Amino acid sequence: MTQWLHWIDLMGVAVFAVSGTLMAFRKHMDGFGVIVLASVTAIGGGTLRDMILDLPVFWVHSTDFLYTILAAAVITIIWLRVTHKFPYQTLLIADAMGLAFFNVMGLQKALNYGADPLIAIVMGTMTGAFGGLIRDVICRDIPLVLKGELYATTCIFGSLVYLAIFWGWDNSSLAMLGAVIGTLSLRVTAIYRHWQLPLFQGLH
Amino acid sequence: MTQWLHWIDLMGVAVFAVSGTLMAFRKHMDGFGVIVLASVTAIGGGTLRDMILDLPVFWVHSTDFLYTILAAAVITIIWLRVTHKFPYQTLLIADAMGLAFFNVMGLQKALNYGADPLIAIVMGTMTGAFGGLIRDVICRDIPLVLKGELYATTCIFGSLVYLAIFWGWDNSSLAMLGAVIGTLSLRVTAIYRHWQLPLFQGLH
Amino acid sequence: MTQWLHWIDLMGVAVFAVSGTLMAFRKHMDGFGVIVLASVTAIGGGTLRDMILDLPVFWVHSTDFLYTILAAAVITIIWLRVTHKFPYQTLLIADAMGLAFFNVMGLQKALNYGADPLIAIVMGTMTGAFGGLIRDVICRDIPLVLKGELYATTCIFGSLVYLAIFWGWDNSSLAMLGAVIGTLSLRVTAIYRHWQLPLFQGLH
Incomplete structure (x- = not known):
């Protein structure tokens, strides 16, 4: 189980570093x-989660994460130098995968910690969304998370899938798998169909 | 007393969420x-304060705060959909009230923790000003806190009112009330009269 | 030794406050x-380091740091009012000195804590670079740390100098001195010669 969590964390770190x-x-x-931007994106959300829950920050006691970031950044740079084009779609998909992995990771960690399910959902969303939020703020973009396409909302959906499976079958591995698939498929669909949550529609 | 602090915290969270x-x-x-922006504004400053003082982060062990944010955001959205206009004055006043509540909250929590009064003043100012600072940075505005009108300065004034009352009458409830009124009235006056602290005047 | 660290911290705080x-x-x-901007620049990096390592935040238990920031800001303001010009070169040099002091400080503190050398290098770089990064983000500049001239890279160089001296002579005072000189001289040279680390050169 702990092994599982470690691998999911590493995968999230890798795609967010990309x-x-x-x-x-x-x-x-x-x-x-x-490297700074890759690192901030990859470990920003989880660092904030661990600091808020007062747990040891996940990348401080294992160098795996930093080597993963370095490897992901180097491979991406080589790929860009070879292909000479900017894959905007790939950025969105990598971001969606990181979101899905980190969401389930943050949710699981908060539940293990004994947090209320509502707090755990917030922790999952924060783990998934904050690295990208900080990345966009540093780059002076309006953060993806604040744009129309369902972003944080997909984390909540994925978390509800997790809780439904976990409460129904009491199997956290299955629940994690379901949450990753749920978050990822809703996010990717939202990107391609430009789904929005219109709250202020027609007001501006 | 603890009950009081909880209510002041909730009121600060509500107005900053608005x-x-x-x-x-x-x-x-x-x-x-x-929701993300409402939450960051409402709990950003207090989260930073608790992490720096190494206290349990205030909203992790009670779901009251998150429900307050949700309620405040939903009511504000409904209000905007009904009235169809942007209340800039209301934004400034809500911001001033959040500043006053959070300032006294941060000050009180740091004093309870045993911090030096200077450190406690900084903690109050930080609790009051950082949520709004992060909000403005994410939205790519030059933060209110860094603009001419007295902002952080009003927190220091409110904190001095607190310390004066507390040292004179040894009554922390009265001191908190005085600090909220002091901070709020100075801030509102500064907004309407465009008071400034000119340090670099005539230099640019 | 602790005394040394305290002075290096204070010097870093002073130049970053400037x-x-x-x-x-x-x-x-x-x-x-x-004052807010001076403080964020001066203590932002170290605050983050201490929160991540779960150590007491360095400026909470001693008021020296806050008085240093106040003094540095007041002196700088008086100097600007007297001379009436903006010293861009001085800003770069002050930034380079803060970087060098804070880098060695963060490295040393992480090593004392028992961190892996790789983690310690990251902590040094973060301590040095994050205050300025936050300063630039708040001011809506593309952060210096993300620009072409070697910035974070100089921290890594300085840290390697430290580790080489420390492993060779087992003298941490000498290692700290070497690291400050190494970081500062590489950074200043990079500024004047516009050295860059071209990764994406010719791709855009």
């Missing part, structure tokens, strides 16, 4: 700024 | 971004 | 915003 590197490329950044 | 929702409306945000 | 005040002037900020 997404941070792609954003750095898009914003004409260079040099070490790429 | 202020975050209004800002989201002003910035043409939509969907869940509204 | 750099924050200069930036506030450049951005036409005024009033208390100057």
Whole structure:
């Protein structure tokens, strides 16, 4: 189980590091700024979660995460130098995968900690969404998370899938799988169909 | 006393959630971004305070705060859909009230913790000003806190009122009331009279 | 030794407070915003480091740091009012000195804590670079740390100098001195010679 969580964490870190590197490329950044942006994107959300829950910050006691970021950034840079084009779709998909992995990770960690399900849902959403939020704020984009397409909402949906499976079958591995698939498929569908949650529609 | 603190915290959270929702409306945000912005504004400052003092983060062990944010955001959205206009004055007043409540809350919590009065003043100012600062940074506005009108300065004034009453009468409830009134009235006056603290005047 | 660390911390705080005040002037900020920006720049990186390592935040238990920030900001303001010009070079040099002091401070604190050298290097870089990163994000500049000139890279170089001296001679005072000189000289040289780390060169 702990092994599982570690792998899900590493996968989330890898895809968010790719997404941070792609954003750095898009914003004409260079040099070490790429690594900084990849790292902030990859470990920002989980760092905030662990600090808020007062748990040991996940990447401080294992160097796996930093090596994963370095590897993901280097591979992305080589890929960009070879293909010479910016894969905007890939950025969105990498971001969606990171969101799904980190959401379930944050939810699971908060539930293990003994948090109320509502708090655990918030922790999952925060783990998934904050790395990207910080990435976008640093790059001076209006954060993806605040744009029309369902973003944080997909985390809540994924978390509800988790809780439904967990309460029904008492199997947290299955619940995690269901949550990842649920979050990812809703997010990808929202991207392609431009689904929105119109709250202020027609007001501006 | 603890009960009092809880209510002041909830009121601060509610008005800052309103202020975050209004800002989201002003910035043409939509969907869940509204909730994210309301939450960041409402609990950002206090979260930072608790993490820095290494106390349990206030909203993790009680779901009251999250339900308050949801309620405040929903009421604000309904109000905006009904009235169809953006109340800029209301945003400033809501912001001023949140500032006053959170300032006294942060000050009180730091003093209970045993912090030096100077550190406690900083904690009060931070609790009051950081949620709004993060809100403005995410929305790519130059933060209110950094603009000419007395902002953080009013927190210091309110904190001095608190310390004066507390040292004179040894009554922390009265001191809290005095600090809220002091901070709020100075801030509102500063907004209407455009008071400034000119440090660099005539230099640019 | 502890005394040494305290002085290096205070020097880093002072020069970053100067750099924050200069930036506030450049951005036409005024009033208390100057103090806020000076403080965020000066203690942002170290605060994050201490929260992540779950150590007591360095400025909470000693008022020295806050008085240092106040003094540095006041002196800088007086200097600007007297000379009436913006010293862009001085901002860069102050920033470079803060980077060097804070880098070695963060590295040392993480090593004392028992962190892996890789984690300690990251902590040093973060301590050095994050205050300025937050300063630039608040002011809506693309952060210096993400620009072409070697920035975070110089922290890594300085940290390697530290580790080489420490492993070779087992003298941490000498290692700290070497790291400060190494970081500072590489950073200043990079500024004057416009050295870059081209990763995406010719791709845009």
